[in-house]
Structure formats: structure tokens, C-alpha cells
Amino acid sequence: DGTKVMTFRIPPNYNNASDWGEGLKAKIDGLRDQAEKESIPLMGFYGVGNHGGGPTKENLCTLDTLIDEDDSIGYSSVGRYFSQIITAEGLPIVEGDLQFHAIGCYSAYSMIKRLNNSAEHLLMRTEKMISVLSAIVEPEKGSYKIMKESWKKVLVNQFHDSLGGCSIPEAYDKVIQSYGWAMESADTLASLSLQKLASTVRTFQSGTTLLVWNPHPWKVTECIDINTVPTSIVNETGDDVVFEIVPTNSIGNEYTHAARVCVQAPPLGYAAYQLNDTQSRLASEQLRSLQYVRTTTNVIEAGTFSCEIDQETGAIVSLRNVINGKEYLGPKGIRPYVVDDDSDTWSHALCSYRGKRTPMQLKSFQMVSSGPVSTEYEVTYQGEHSLVVLRLKLYQQLDYLDLSTRVLWHEHQKLLQLVIDTPFGDEEINWKTEIPYGAIARPKNGNEYPVQRWSWIGRKDGVGLLVINDGVYSASAEEGALRLTLLRSPIFAHHEPAHPRPDLYPRYMEQGEHQFLFRLIPQGGERSGTNDFGRAALQFNQRQQVLLESIHGGELPLSSSYCELEGDASLIISTIKRSEADDGWVIRVFESSGQEARGILHLRWLGISKKIVQKPFALQTYFVSDTSKSILECNLLEHPSREIGVYDVY
16 A cells, blocks of 8 residues: 555674674764664664673773764664655665575474464454453463463563574474463463353253353354264254264274364354264274275365376376366375475575575375265375375365365485465466565565465465464465475584584484375365455464353353454454453454455444454554553554444444
8 A cells, every 4th residue: 555664684693702892883973874874864783692691891981982083983872763764765666575585594493383373363362252252252371471471471582593494403392482471371261251251141941952162252163072972963953964984093992083073153253053962982883884995096186176196206186176167276186295404593695595496206105084064085105215195175164175284304404395286377377475464475485475364375366265374474486386385304503614523413404294184275166266365374273162061050151252343244353352551352353365345343242332444464453442442553562543333223
């Protein structure tokens, strides 16, 4: 929309390790010369250590001497600098990404990146839940303080060497503990809140009640696995719900199978389903009926789509809409590749990975289960020292393909990419990725770029493939294919030009087992996908929460909604939480598609609604006071700017 933000890049770099004596003097002299050359004032930063710190007495003495000698140098502040420079003319305008550098940081130490993604979404999901349920059940004592401390644990790990995967291995013991503390705290609060809610619901008066919590302010239908086996499932209106029996990871006498069912829940609320005659184990005749024979077919079919597995290579060479015949995969299909990578941990001086690319070879493929809800296959690939086990799931009612990728990795100085080839020519193809609170078009030149929760690759007319991930931050596109870099195995904290000692065995990254989840949503054509990319990515990363409840009475009905964002699907609520001052509620809404959007924000737990209009990619924060029903627009620091109109619909 033409918005500009004034920024400043610290010269000559962020590292102040040489800010001592003559080193600091030389730095200031260089900044002064640069300012004169560019005819614009510059900021100079000083302090102790790598990545900043307080000044030393020697720093201050050196600066005092320089200021006495030259009146163009003086102590200042960031605020004062920007207030002076705001009217300057001829400032350079930068569009697109800043500081394309150190591409290895986008993928190094994949477990930390997936922990970061999981923690962010778990905390956001829990905040929304305990906020809207506060009018129904009493929050756990200290809930908001616990959430605040949990966010601090997560945010301190987003310091760039930690999240970037470039620290020494000993540092990651603490990082993993911090993520674990935050996630366990949030998950405990969410579980207790759901249990309190369930205790006030008048359950079904026979069987077991399944309570499904939807963390999103729009209606959601998802497929879930319930770790019990019923004879029937019924919704609140008494209609039978189709389900199927699927194997679990348990190998024993009990809980070896689960019920897979598609459930629907109202916006930011719950729904209930009745499970009849649940059991923890299958009868012998049931078990025999579920013994899947080794399949010879390489075609997977369910609902709107079919997939085909190449019987020679194991590549998933087709994802086809069976209604209109549209094909969404190219001839090379979906396949894991091992790429030689002798770069350091940061991949300094690289823009792309051009090492030898070796496709992993098919080891086996097998049907896992097939029924009225889904069809699931497992494909195993063999590398030189590693395995990739790919689970594919197609659904009868849901128009997407879910991929679960389990990696057993034992390679050194190599990386693993999941390559998704499309049928679209490279010239006609577009590649867009999510960035924080927005999206950006990326060059299709093979360079590695940071991505967030989704990538879209397809034609200019909108036919394409939306690929959602659960914490894979690195990707490239070239020759009509999307390449997702899952993990890399350089030496820990290796920074060129240094070399490891030849007489010691170095410690390589990413050794062992890993798991990555993806969802592929075809776009364009009858019953193909959705245009609300942001919502689809949130649904994938913030799953429904379920609870099995016994029979009891209660005041609440079998379903209810506490918050809804009605209107354009590109409107998303990212946050509902207590204000930092603990005097009201903060609701954060953003527009995710780059187009103006309109909607109505129904805050049902507060009994108020509001019409909203969001500019393209706009992020807006609202504040609702505890003492009134007024809604104020705020900045990100929760400082109110103006009151806006609301209407009471309850």
C-alpha cells in the first residue's frame, strides 16, 4: 500500500569486539568520513562484546576525547537521531528482503526450529483458550503470569545464534529445556482449562462424550485419531458419523488401534460427539478383518484426489483432481534428495546449494489403512547411510494430501531436501512464501530463502499447489520445482575459515531421527483448495484439542462458540490475551492476502461485536477494557490511540 518505515543498518557491522582504544577511534573516524561522503548524519554504536553490551570506562574516555576534538561528533540516542533525519531528502529506498546472508541458518539444527514453531503455536492457542473461557471457568491461579514467563522463554531463544542453529552443542541443552518449560506450562494450562470446561457441559447421558475444542475463530473440520475403538459415533443432533479403525504405534495387547473420524467444531469453541461401547482392544475377528494384505497397487484414492507412486523410483508422480482431471505434480513428483554440502554451519558465501544431488532410492511401499474416512500409504526410501519414511494420507471429505516425513539421518556434510516437482513451466510459474504478517514473491533462481508456514507455487491464473509445513524455514524454487531443505549436517558451530582439528573426531549436526509434517492443498478448479492460505496454515499448526469425558450433568450445551471473525477469509486473529497492565483484553487481527478485507469481530465471551476494515497486510491491535465495553485501537505496545464504534448484538 506504499507504506514506508524508516530504518537504520548499523555500520560497519553489529559486532563491537574491536571497540577498544585505537580500534574505536578508527571506527568513529570511518563513520565520520562516510557521513561526509553521503552528506547525511550516521549513528555509531559502541559497547563490550559480541552483539552489544554496556560501555567501558576506556570507551567513554576515547569518545570524550573525540568529541572534544570534533564538534560533529556527540552522544545521542536512536530517538533523537530519527527525529533529526525524518525530513532528510534522497534517502535510499529498499524493497524486499534485507541482508540476504548466511543461508545455512535457515535450516541448521532443524529440531530447534520445529521446537520454536511448535512453542509459538502452542502458546498462542493456549492464550486464546484461557482468555475466551475466562467468562465460563475460573482460570488457573497465576495463568497469565505463567503465559508471560513462557513467552520470555521462547523469545530469548530467538536470539539469532540459538534459533539460527549456530551455537555450540552444549548451549542447546539449555535451549531445549527452555522450549520444553514453555510448552509444558502452556499445555498444562490448556488441558486444565478444557477439563474445567468439560465439567460444566451436560454430556451425552450414555456412552463416552468426546469434546473437541477449536482454537480458531472460524468453523473448522479436521480429521483426528481417537485412542479408543467405539462401535458407533453420533453427533449432537443424533446423526451417525462415519469413522474407520486405523493402527497406532502401540505393539501389544491394548490400544493397538484407534478410531479416525472427521469432526467439526464451531468458531473458537467446542463441539461434542458420542462414542458408544468404547474399548481398548479389538476382538480377534475384528483384528483379522483389519489385517491388510500387501498391496500391489501403486495408486492411492480417496475423495476428490488420487496419488500415484512410481514403482521404480518411489516418487509420488501424480496428485490429480479426479473431478476435473487437473494434475498438480510434475513427472519427477515428490521425492527426497541428498545434496553434498561442504559449507560451514552458516553456509557463508553461499546463495544456493549446488552440490551433487542424489535421489534416494525406493525401498518399499505399503498400504497402512484404507476406509470410509481416509487412505494411508507408507513409502520408504534408502540413502547411503539414511532412511526416509514418507506417510501419505488422502481423505474422503477433505481436499488435501497430508505428508508425514520420518528421517533416520546418518550423513556428514550433506543436506536433505524434499523436492516437489510441478507440471507448470518455469516461465509461467510464481513462487510466493509467507513472511511475518504478510507474503512475498520469491525469485525462482535456486537461491535459498527463508520461509514461514506456507509456500505457494503455481501459475499466474491461480492454479497451483499450497505447501504448508510445521517448522521448515528454508526453501528454494527452480525449474518448476519447490525444494524444501529439511536438515543439514555440517560440523557444530563451524565458522570458516577455521578448520576442525584433524586429530579429533568432529561432532556433526542432525544425527538420528527427525520428523516433519506437510500439507499439500491443490489450488484452482472444482473442489480444489482454498484461497485463505494464512488460515489453512494456522489450522495445520494449531490443531483441535480433544478430551474424553464421562457422563455427568452441567449447565453448558453440547456445543458453543466464544469468538468468531466473520467476513473475508484473509482476516486472521493471531492473538487474544490479557493486556500487559492486566486491565483488559488485547485482540490482534491481521490481513494475510495483500488485499483490503472487511469483517465483523464477534467477541461473544464479552458480549460485543465490531465491524472492522483492514488494509492489505495490516496488523491491528484492539483493546477492550474490563470496566467498559469500549474497544480502542492500540499500537503494538498496547497504547490506546482512539475509541471506535461497537454494537451490542446480545
